[in-house]
Amino acid sequence: MNAPIFSVQHLVKRYGTATVVDDMSFAIAPGVCLGVIGPNGAGKTTTIRMCLGLTQPDAGTVTAFGLNMPADALAIKAQLGVVSQMDTLDPDFSCAENLLVYGRYFGMKDAQIRERIPSLLEFASLTAKANAKPGELSGGMKRRLSLARALVNNPRLLLLDEPTTGLDPQARHLMWERLQLLLAEGKSILLTTHFMDEAERLCHRLLVVDHGRKIAEGTPRDLIAQHLxxxxxxxxxxxxxxxxxxxxxxxxxxxxxxxxxxxxxxxxxxxxxxxxxxxxxxxxxxxxxxxxxxxxxxxxxxxxxxx
Incomplete structure (x- = not known):
C-alpha cells in the first residue's frame, strides 16, 4: 500500500461530559476510498469536522500531504474537496457562476476557473444546465453540482459526508459512477454513508464506528467474512x-x-x-x-x- 496522504491519529473530542469521538485513528492512501459507517450520533460528522479544521480536537493529530491541521489548514484545504450533507449552493448564482465563485475562494484566477467549468459541468452531466440556478435543478443534479464544485481546485482528497442522502436510485447510481471515475483517476475519498450498498460498491476499506470509537476496520469482504x-x-x-x-x-x-x-x-x-x-x-x-x-x-x- 502506498504511503498515506491523510492520517488521523488518536483523535478525541468531548462536549461537556460526553465523549463524541474517542481515540479515532485511520489513514487514507492515494486512489483509495475509505468509508465510515455507523449509527446516528456515532461521531462521523464530528470526525469530518476535525479533519477539516472546523472543530478543534481535545487530543490527537490530523496530518495531510505532509502538513499538520490546524496549523497548516489553508494549505491542506487547498488540496481538499468537500461535499457536505446539506446543500450549500448559492441559490442566486447559476451552475457556472457557482463554480466560478467557489474557485475564487482558492485564489484561482477567473480565466483558470472558466477554463475548467465546461469539463466540470460535463463531468456532472450538467452542460445543458450551465445557466440554470440551483432552484431549477432536481436533487440529483444539485448533488452532482456540489461534487463538481468540490473538484474546481483539482483536489487530491475528497471528503464526502453522506453525499447521496435523499436521492432516488437512478441519481444515486449516477453519483456512484462519477465517484468511481474519480477513484480511477487516482483521487482519494473519505466517505460517510448510511447506505450499505454504497459502501460495498465504492469503498476499498471501511471503518465501523459506534459511540465515537472505531469498532472494526478492513475491506468490506474481509469484515463480512470475519464477523458473519x-x-x-x-x-x-x-x-x-x-x-x-x-x-x-x-x-x-x-x-x-x-x-x-x-x-x-x-x-x-x-x-x-x-x-x-x-x-x-x-x-x-x-x-x-x-x-x-x-x-x-x-x-x-x-x-x-x-x-
Whole structure:
C-alpha cells in the first residue's frame, strides 16, 4: 500500500461530559476510498469536522500531504474537496457562476476557473444546465453540482459526508459512477454513508464506528467474512416469529428477530431451507451475508435518534 496522504491519529473530542469521538485513528492512501459507517450520533460528522479544521480536537493529530491541521489548514484545504450533507449552493448564482465563485475562494484566477467549468459541468452531466440556478435543478443534479464544485481546485482528497442522502436510485447510481471515475483517476475519498450498498460498491476499506470509537476496520469482504456466517435465511409471514425459538434454531449459528422477520445466520443453508418446506405459508429469502448484516451485528438493531 502506498504511503498515506491523510492520517488521523488518536483523535478525541468531548462536549461537556460526553465523549463524541474517542481515540479515532485511520489513514487514507492515494486512489483509495475509505468509508465510515455507523449509527446516528456515532461521531462521523464530528470526525469530518476535525479533519477539516472546523472543530478543534481535545487530543490527537490530523496530518495531510505532509502538513499538520490546524496549523497548516489553508494549505491542506487547498488540496481538499468537500461535499457536505446539506446543500450549500448559492441559490442566486447559476451552475457556472457557482463554480466560478467557489474557485475564487482558492485564489484561482477567473480565466483558470472558466477554463475548467465546461469539463466540470460535463463531468456532472450538467452542460445543458450551465445557466440554470440551483432552484431549477432536481436533487440529483444539485448533488452532482456540489461534487463538481468540490473538484474546481483539482483536489487530491475528497471528503464526502453522506453525499447521496435523499436521492432516488437512478441519481444515486449516477453519483456512484462519477465517484468511481474519480477513484480511477487516482483521487482519494473519505466517505460517510448510511447506505450499505454504497459502501460495498465504492469503498476499498471501511471503518465501523459506534459511540465515537472505531469498532472494526478492513475491506468490506474481509469484515463480512470475519464477523458473519456466510449464509442468511430471512423468514417472514404470519407465524414466522414463533420459529425463532423452534427446533429450527439448532440449524443456525445465530438467530435474530427484527420486526416481523426472523433472520437465521448459518454456515450451511441447505438443511434449514429443507426444514422450512414444512411451513409453506411462510415466505423465505436465502442470500449471502452483506454489509447491512455486519452493520446490524456490530451496532445493534435499535433505532438511534440524532444527537
Amino acid at each position: 456466517e456466510p449464509d442468511v435465511v430471512e423468514v417472514f409471514g404470519t407465524g414466522a416469529l414463533a420459529l425463532a425459538d423452534s427446533p429450527l434454531k439448532a440449524l443456525a449459528a445465530r438467530v435474530e428477530v427484527s420486526g416481523e422477520t426472523v433472520f437465521f445466520y448459518t454456515q450451511e443453508a441447505k438443511p434449514l431451507m429443507q426444514a422450512l418446506t414444512a411451513h409453506p405459508h411462510l415466505r423465505t429469502l436465502h442470500r449471502p451475508a452483506n454489509l447491512e448484516d455486519l452493520f446490524l451485528k456490530l451496532t445493534g438493531r435499535q433505532i438511534r435518534e440524532e444527537a
